[in-house]
Amino acid sequence: MVTLFLCLSVLLTLSAAVPTWYLEARQTFIDAEASMRIGAQLTLNPKEQLVNKYMMSLKNSSIQESIWTTKPFSPSISFFESKAWIDNSTLYGVIKMMPKGGILHLHDKAMTSLNWTVKTLTYLPGLYTKLDTDQYSTRLYKFANSSPGADWTLISDLRNASQDPDNFDEMLAVNMSIWTPEPFKTYPSVNDVWGKFRSYFRTINGLINNITNVKAYVEEAIQEFYDDNVQYMELRGGTMIDNNGNDVTEQYLEIIQNAAYNFQSAHPDFYGVKVIIPGSREDSEEGQAKMVNKTLSLMSKFPDLVKGFDLVDQEDINHLTLYYIDEFLKNDQSILPYFFHAGETDWTQGVDMNLVDSVLLNASRIGHGFAVYHHPKVLEAVKAKGIAVELNPISNQVLGLVSDLRNHPGAFLFANGAPVVVSSDDPAAWFASPLSHDFYMAFMGLGSINDDLRVLKQLAMNSFKYSTMTSDEKNEALQNWQILWDTFIDDVIKKYHL
Amino acid sequence: MVTLFLCLSVLLTLSAAVPTWYLEARQTFIDAEASMRIGAQLTLNPKEQLVNKYMMSLKNSSIQESIWTTKPFSPSISFFESKAWIDNSTLYGVIKMMPKGGILHLHDKAMTSLNWTVKTLTYLPGLYTKLDTDQYSTRLYKFANSSPGADWTLISDLRNASQDPDNFDEMLAVNMSIWTPEPFKTYPSVNDVWGKFRSYFRTINGLINNITNVKAYVEEAIQEFYDDNVQYMELRGGTMIDNNGNDVTEQYLEIIQNAAYNFQSAHPDFYGVKVIIPGSREDSEEGQAKMVNKTLSLMSKFPDLVKGFDLVDQEDINHLTLYYIDEFLKNDQSILPYFFHAGETDWTQGVDMNLVDSVLLNASRIGHGFAVYHHPKVLEAVKAKGIAVELNPISNQVLGLVSDLRNHPGAFLFANGAPVVVSSDDPAAWFASPLSHDFYMAFMGLGSINDDLRVLKQLAMNSFKYSTMTSDEKNEALQNWQILWDTFIDDVIKKYHL
Numbered sequence: 001m002v003t004l005f006l007c008l009s010v011l012l013t014l015s016a017a018v019p020t021w022y023l024e025a026r027q028t029f030i031d032a033e034a035s036m037r038i039g040a041q042l043t044l045n046p047k048e049q050l051v052n053k054y055m056m057s058l059k060n061s062s063i064q065e066s067i068w069t070t071k072p073f074s075p076s077i078s079f080f081e082s083k084a085w086i087d088n089s090t091l092y093g094v095i096k097m098m099p100k101g102g103i104l105h106l107h108d109k110a111m112t113s114l115n116w117t118v119k120t121l122t123y124l125p126g127l128y129t130k131l132d133t134d135q136y137s138t139r140l141y142k143f144a145n146s147s148p149g150a151d152w153t154l155i156s157d158l159r160n161a162s163q164d165p166d167n168f169d170e171m172l173a174v175n176m177s178i179w180t181p182e183p184f185k186t187y188p189s190v191n192d193v194w195g196k197f198r199s200y201f202r203t204i205n206g207l208i209n210n211i212t213n214v215k216a217y218v219e220e221a222i223q224e225f226y227d228d229n230v231q232y233m234e235l236r237g238g239t240m241i242d243n244n245g246n247d248v249t250e251q252y253l254e255i256i257q258n259a260a261y262n263f264q265s266a267h268p269d270f271y272g273v274k275v276i277i278p279g280s281r282e283d284s285e286e287g288q289a290k291m292v293n294k295t296l297s298l299m300s301k302f303p304d305l306v307k308g309f310d311l312v313d314q315e316d317i318n319h320l321t322l323y324y325i326d327e328f329l330k331n332d333q334s335i336l337p338y339f340f341h342a343g344e345t346d347w348t349q350g351v352d353m354n355l356v357d358s359v360l361l362n363a364s365r366i367g368h369g370f371a372v373y374h375h376p377k378v379l380e381a382v383k384a385k386g387i388a389v390e391l392n393p394i395s396n397q398v399l400g401l402v403s404d405l406r407n408h409p410g411a412f413l414f415a416n417g418a419p420v421v422v423s424s425d426d427p428a429a430w431f432a433s434p435l436s437h438d439f440y441m442a443f444m445g446l447g448s449i450n451d452d453l454r455v456l457k458q459l460a461m462n463s464f465k466y467s468t469m470t471s472d473e474k475n476e477a478l479q480n481w482q483i484l485w486d487t488f489i490d491d492v493i494k495k496y497h498l
Numbered sequence: 499m500v501t502l503f504l505c506l507s508v509l510l511t512l513s514a515a516v517p518t519w520y521l522e523a524r525q526t527f528i529d530a531e532a533s534m535r536i537g538a539q540l541t542l543n544p545k546e547q548l549v550n551k552y553m554m555s556l557k558n559s560s561i562q563e564s565i566w567t568t569k570p571f572s573p574s575i576s577f578f579e580s581k582a583w584i585d586n587s588t589l590y591g592v593i594k595m596m597p598k599g600g601i602l603h604l605h606d607k608a609m610t611s612l613n614w615t616v617k618t619l620t621y622l623p624g625l626y627t628k629l630d631t632d633q634y635s636t637r638l639y640k641f642a643n644s645s646p647g648a649d650w651t652l653i654s655d656l657r658n659a660s661q662d663p664d665n666f667d668e669m670l671a672v673n674m675s676i677w678t679p680e681p682f683k684t685y686p687s688v689n690d691v692w693g694k695f696r697s698y699f700r701t702i703n704g705l706i707n708n709i710t711n712v713k714a715y716v717e718e719a720i721q722e723f724y725d726d727n728v729q730y731m732e733l734r735g736g737t738m739i740d741n742n743g744n745d746v747t748e749q750y751l752e753i754i755q756n757a758a759y760n761f762q763s764a765h766p767d768f769y770g771v772k773v774i775i776p777g778s779r780e781d782s783e784e785g786q787a788k789m790v791n792k793t794l795s796l797m798s799k800f801p802d803l804v805k806g807f808d809l810v811d812q813e814d815i816n817h818l819t820l821y822y823i824d825e826f827l828k829n830d831q832s833i834l835p836y837f838f839h840a841g842e843t844d845w846t847q848g849v850d851m852n853l854v855d856s857v858l859l860n861a862s863r864i865g866h867g868f869a870v871y872h873h874p875k876v877l878e879a880v881k882a883k884g885i886a887v888e889l890n891p892i893s894n895q896v897l898g899l900v901s902d903l904r905n906h907p908g909a910f911l912f913a914n915g916a917p918v919v920v921s922s923d924d925p926a927a928w929f930a931s932p933l934s935h936d937f938y939m940a941f942m943g944l945g946s947i948n949d950d951l952r953v954l955k956q957l958a959m960n961s962f963k964y965s966t967m968t969s970d971e972k973n974e975a976l977q978n979w980q981i982l983w984d985t986f987i988d989d990v991i992k993k994y995h996l
Contacts, residue, residue, distance in 0.1 A: 018823050022858070026820070029854050033875045034847075063845075067814055072687045076844065184682055189570045316565055322524070325516050346574065346904040347565075348913065348946035349532075356527050360520070373871065374913045374946070377531045403901030406844040412910070415846065415872045448846035448872070 036417045039454030051094075051492045052453040055443075058091040063449060075405035075445025078183045079394050079430065079437070086440055094492055095443065096436045099229050099484035101460035102271070102467050102477075103423050103435050105367055105390035107278075107312075108237025108256075109204050110426030112221040114173040117428070120216065121207040122172060128152040138199035139175050141206030143243060176203045178398060178430055190346070190400040194314050197399065200429045209243045215255045222263045222273065228434035229488075231271050231481055233260075234468060236310050236339075236367075238275040238298070253298065257305050269484055271477045274468050275302075276339045278310040281318035288324045296336060307468035308337035308364065315344050321357040328361055337468065338363040343371035343378075346401055358387070365390055365421075365466055370401055373412040388419040388466035393441040394432050395425035405445030414446050414455065421462050422446075457485070534915045537952030545987045548996045549592075550951040553941075556589040561947060573903035573943025576681045577892050577928065577935070584938055592990055593941065594934045597727050597982035599958035600769070600965050600975075601921050601933050603865055603888035605776075605810075606735025606754075607702050608924030610719040612671040615926070618714065619705040620670060626650040636697035637673050639704030641741065674701045676896060676928055688844070688898040692812050695897065698927045707741045713753045720761045720771065726932035727986075729769050729979055731758075732966060734808050734837075734865075736773040736796070751796065755803050767982055769975045772966050773800075774837045776808040779816035786822045794834060805966035806835035806862060813842050819855040826859055835966065836861040841869035841876075844899055856885070863888055863919075863964055868899055871910040886917040886964035891939040892930050893923035903943030912944050912953065919960050920944075955983070 034040060044052055066073035074082040086092050121127075124143070130151045132138040141155070142148050162168040178196045180186040187193035208214045225233055240252040253275065260273035277298060279291040291309075298306045311321060321328070321340055328338070340363050342354035352371035359381040369389035372378050382389060391410040402408050413420050422442045424435050432438065439456060447455050464477050492498065532538060542550055564571035572580040584590050619625075622641070628649045630636040639653070640646050653670075660666040676694045678684040685691035706712045723731055738750040751773065758771035775796060777789040790807060797804045809819060819826070819838055826836070838861050840852035850869035857879040867887035870876050880887060889908040900906050911918050920940045922933050930936065937954060945953050962975050990996065 018820075019827060022823060022827060025858055026854060029858065029875060030851065033873060036874060063848075066687065067845075067848075070687045070689045070693075077686070188575070189564065189568045191568045195568075322516075325520060329517060329520060346902055347561075348904070348909065349948040350561075350565075350946075353528065356524060360523055360527065373910055375531060376534060376914055377527060401902075402905055404844055404899075406846070407900055407905050411846065412871050416874055448848075450847040 033415070034450070036415065037448070037451065037455075038414045038417055038420065039451065039456075039458035040417065042454040042457055044453060047486075047489045047493060048453060048457075050498045051489050054492070054496055054498050055091060055094055056452050058089070058094070059444060060449075062089075062091070062444070073406075073444075075393075075441050076403075078403075079398055079432070080179055080181060080183055083431065083437070086437065090496075091444075092436065092440050094496075095440050095456070096433070097229060097488055097491060097495075098436075098439070098456060099231060099460065099481055099488055100435050100439055100456075101230070101463035101481055102232030102234065103225065103230050104234045104365065104388075104421045104463055104467060105392055105423035105425055106233060106235055107426050108218075108221075108235040108275075109201055109208070110428045111225075111235070111434070112217050112428055113224055114176055114428050114431065116220050116224070117176070117204070117207060117217070118169045118173045120220070121213055122155050122169070124213070125156075127155045127207075129155045129158065132199065132202070134195070134199060136196050136199055137175070138196075138203060139172065141203060143206075143210065173431075176200055177428075183398070183400075187400060190316065193398070193400045197426075197429060200426075204428075206243075209240065211242065211248060211251055211255065214240065214252060215259065218256055218259045219263070222259055222270070225434040226263070226267060226270055228436050229484075230435050231269060231484070232463070232467065232469075232477060233273045234307070235273065235275050236278045236312060238277055238306065249294075249298070250301065253302050253305060257302060260305075269480060271469075271473070271480070273305070274307045275305050276308045276310050276468075277306060278312040279324075281311050281313045281315065283319075285324060285327065289327045292327055292331065292336070296331075299336070308339050310339045310341060310367065312341055312367075315341060315351045315354065316347065320351060321354045321361070325357070328357075333362045333364070339365050339367060341367035342369060343375075344368035344396075344401070345371055347371070348374040359385070363387060364468070368392060368396065369413075370396055370409050372418075373409040379413075379416060379418060383416070383418055386419050386466075388421050388462065389413055391420050391422050391442070391446070392425035392438065393422070393446060394427075394430065394438050398430045405441050408446055410442065410446035411448075414448070414451065419462065419466060420459070421466055422459050460485070531913070532948070534913065535946070535949065535953075536912045536915055536918065537949065537954075537956035538915065540952040540955055542951060545984075545991060546951060546955075549987050549990045552990070552994055552996050553589060553592055554950050556587070556592075557942060558947075560587075560589070560942070571904075571942075573891075573939050574901075576901075577896055577930070578677055578679060578681055581929065581935070584935065588994075589941075590934065590938050592994075593938050593954070594931070595727060595986055595989060595993075596934075596937070596954060597729060597958065597979055597986055598933050598937055598954075599728070599961035599979055600730030600732065601723065601728050602732045602863065602886075602919045602961055602965060603890055603921035603923055604731060604733055605924050606716075606719075606733040606773075607699055607706070608926045609723070609733070609932070610715050610926055611722055612674055612926050612929065614718050614722070615674070615702070615705060615715070616667045616671045618718070619711055620653050620667070622711070623654075625653045625705075627653045627656065630697065630700070632693070632697060634694050634697055635673070636694075636701060637670065638700060641704075641708065671929075674698055675926075681896070681898075685898060688814065691896070691898045695924075695927060698924075702926075704741075707738065709740065709746060709749055709753065712738065712750060713757065716754055716757045717761070720757055720768070723932040724761070724765060724768055726934050727982075728933050729767060729982070730961070730965065730967075730975060731771045732805070733771065733773050734776045734810060736775055736804065747792075747796070748799065751800050751803060755800060758803075767978060769967075769971070769978065771803070772805045773803050774806045774808050774966075775804060776810040777822075779809050779811045779813065781817075783822060783825065787825045790825055790829065790834070794829075797834070806837050808837045808839060808865065810839055810865075813839060813849045813852065814845065818849060819852045819859070823855070826855075831860045831862070837863050837865060839865035840867060841873075842866035842894075842899070843869055845869070846872040857883070861885060862966070866890060866894065867911075868894055868907050870916075871907040877911075877914060877916060881914070881916055884917050884964075886919050886960065887911055889918050889920050889940070889944070890923035890936065891920070891944060892925075892928065892936050896928045903939050906944055908940065908944035909946075912946070912949065917960065917964060918957070919964055920957050958983070 239249045242248045277295040295309045342358040343352045355378045365388045424438045737747045740746045775793040793807045840856040841850045853876045863886045922936045
């Protein structure tokens with residue numbers, strides 16, 4: 001610390017001697033860049049300034065510690081290592097309290113905490129389990145009236161046989177997740193971690209592929225996001241094949257709609273849930289065409305709920321957006337908005353060309369857009385057209401695209417004032433909080449040293465601006481959110497005696 | 499592999515059905531971006547196309563392997579892990595053969611291989627050694643007529659006592675280097691690896707801080723770079739305090755000048771050595787002013803050798819360029835060109851503001867410029883002013899700034915067609931080849947999937963364009979290099995039966 005203050009104080013002393021013209025030219029340059037940054041157009045009121053000063057002092061002490069000691073900066077190391085530090089920090093506590101607006105990039109099968117999933121769903125009667133033969137010893141689940149096979153065991157029998165049920169449950173949760181203390185060893189390549197990530201979906205599927213369980217799962221998700229101070233949710237998902245092989249998508253969508261409606265009725269400071277239907281990049285052209293038509297039909301049946309179409313699954317090894325282009329060109333985007341995952345890759349001039357199709361197809365938003373910093377014309381286009389890039393910093397880190405989040409392309413988009421929102425993608429799969437951990441990373445890792453409360457406020461406001469709400473809904477949500485925001489500011493001032 | 503070819507062939511079949519207007523719009527967009535990329539303005543002749551096709555097939559099979567299997571892509575993992583794979587690859591062999599032009603960012607105390615250093619310098623008589631008390635058990639060296647102290651031992655005694663001198667020597671080399679099989683564990687933070695990196699300079703200093711040894715060291719460096727097909731060198735360095743505490747800078751510069759002259763006389767396809775004098779960011783204002791004046795004096799004494807001034811040492815924890823601004827504003831850059839290290843950091847809006855000063859001080863080039871992708875106005879300026887960014891991909895990886903080199907800011911600069919050169923910084927400190935490993939990373943990691951031989955050719959040409967040579971020297975070098983290039987093309991065609 002001493003070295004820094006010495007350096008700064010010397011600098012300040014010197015400034016008088018430095019030619020004014022140079023300092024002015026330098027400041028003009030720096031200001032021109034700063035004015036481009038996300039949040040730069042916002043002005044904080046005196047109370048917000050108080051909270052900002054406090055948050056920036058917390059941020060700065062963490063930064064200074066990592067500049068002057070060998071303690072790594074938390075966004076620079078794996079979330080699996082930093083999570084415990086972050087959870088214990090005051091700053092994280094403040095970010096948890098913050099009304100973060102909506103979450104716009106969230107997969108419905110990985111949104112509810114594994115703690116709840118294990119403590120509730122794996123305690124239901126008739127649940128059988130077996131270890132899969134994959135390298136991760138993934139545990140599969142199946143509800144049945146009698147044993148589905150010789151290698152299947154009732155989970156209750158296993159739990160009863162264990163010495164410590166809590167410990168057993170924690171082991172179940174870790175087994176489901178992609179969590180590992182040594183990410184570089186466990187997952188040397190992106191394909192390794194995606195292998196484990198796919199096993200998460202096989203596992204959760206065995207627990208929620210029936211209407212009763214998924215209802216509880218959705219209701220819990222809304223509660224958990226609300227408790228994390230998220231006011232609105234857009235889900236990638238809404239489709240379901242149940243454990244009997246029946247397509248129960250419409251029943252599932254009704255469950256989501258009712259769960260959201262009931263929750264909103266009880267909590268007027270929650271603004272609802274909407275759904276974007278995902279097609280799979282593994283699908284055939286014909287299959288995709290059916291999925292698009294199904295989406296259009298669901299949109300007319302659930303006009304306030306179903307809002308558009310996406311393409312999901314690991315981009316690197318599956319079909320390009322271009323593969324389905326015939327189908328996609330048939331639709332008017334004012335009727336069927338697109339929210340394609342695109343550029344979730346470290347490759348350039350490969351599958352990242354999906355970014356170009358997203359732009360040309362007038363996508364409403366881009367999922368991840370990780371590769372956008374290697375595409376100057378895509379950057380131009382997303383800025384000109386207002387196509388928001390849905391950033392998921394922790395997801396990209398734990399799925400192996402980037403190590404130090406200060407190198408995450410979101411930092412580049414923040415610097416360029418591009419339209420962005422910050423989301424959490426599949427937080428349950430890696431024990432992240434609904435949205436607060438990703439907001440923490442946005443503030444600390446994607447944001448510059450000077451990026452302050454204005455960035456987080458802008459992100460919250462962007463989450464309404466770029467949502468699928470109608471403009472009336474947006475205005476109302478933003479007005480109501482402003483009240484929550486002001487309360488948050490008051491609460492922080494009170495709690496931390498500012 | 500099968501999956502890919504299936505996917506591509508389906509795509510090709512489909513193309514006929516896709517509306518032409520869309521494919522044209524898409525291609526126009528893609529072409530507009532591609533035309534911005536480094537090397538895009540070059541056209542390959544038929545022979546070059548043959549070599550290019552071969553190199554691209556090698557590159558592509560490595561890329562496809564990592565897309566479709568769990569074998570990591572070599573630029574995506576630590577150089578300490580990938581080096582053995584790279585060294586065994588045919589592609590690396592081709593890149594070694596390539597005339598790479600000049601190296602513009604190279605520190606004189608870390609340019610000669612540790613293998614030579616250990617096998618030659620540590621075999622000289624009267625060399626004492628002891629282990630330092632630091633956490634890395636750094637081995638210090640001192641030449642003396644009698645033991646410098648109780649804890650010092652003759653290295654020859656240690657070597658004689660060892661079971662296996664070759665093994666002993668290898669251990670000495672590894673001890674000097676920052677090499678580790680587990681970089682994330684050995685160096686959790688940038689400050690950890692910089693601690694070890696600084697110890698490298700303490701160690702090498704004990705071996706070369708006398709005129710006789712440094713002469714051999716410099717001569718060997720030129721030979722090694724020449725053998726790696728580097729035709730020209732610009733060194734950060736040239737200053738020296740010898741083991742008696744005397745400033746022998748002028749003698750050292752004469753050694754460099756003579757070594758270069760003698761080598762050039764014997765090898766007309768080597769175009770010389772020039773020197774940029776480094777001041778330290780640890781220095782006081784007064785100290786820096788003296789260093790600038792010393793540089794000006796050395797430039798007038800060695801007008802063909804000494805070409806400018808730099809600021810070195812770990813940027814994060816030392817003085818800003820602004821700290822010395824009074825002194826730097828005094829000089830006319832047509833007389834004293836600046837080559838400041840700037841933006842060698844993961845921080846944004848901190849020490850990376852040195853980039854702004856480099857631009858405003860009309861620096862001739864920027865050392866590293868790692869942070870430039872977070873500075874849109876700096877990008878504009880380096881493009882407009884033609885300030886080349888000296889990229890050192892492996893250095894930035896092993897010194898902890900970035901993990902996967904596809905995320906290295908050089909990839910961003912390649913995409914934007916910014917003026918860049920690729921160098922190796924301190925290759926001896928991490929067992930890298932003089933320049934070939936970094937060129938390999940430029941081709942494979944910074945370059946896109948489609949970036950081809952044109953990128954490497956452009957980098958070689960840029961190394962003359964942005965050098966401190968006079969324009970006559972540049973023209974002559976470029977003409978002579980073109981002959982080497984054509985020979986290289988012929989040699990590759992012959993060697994690989996293309």
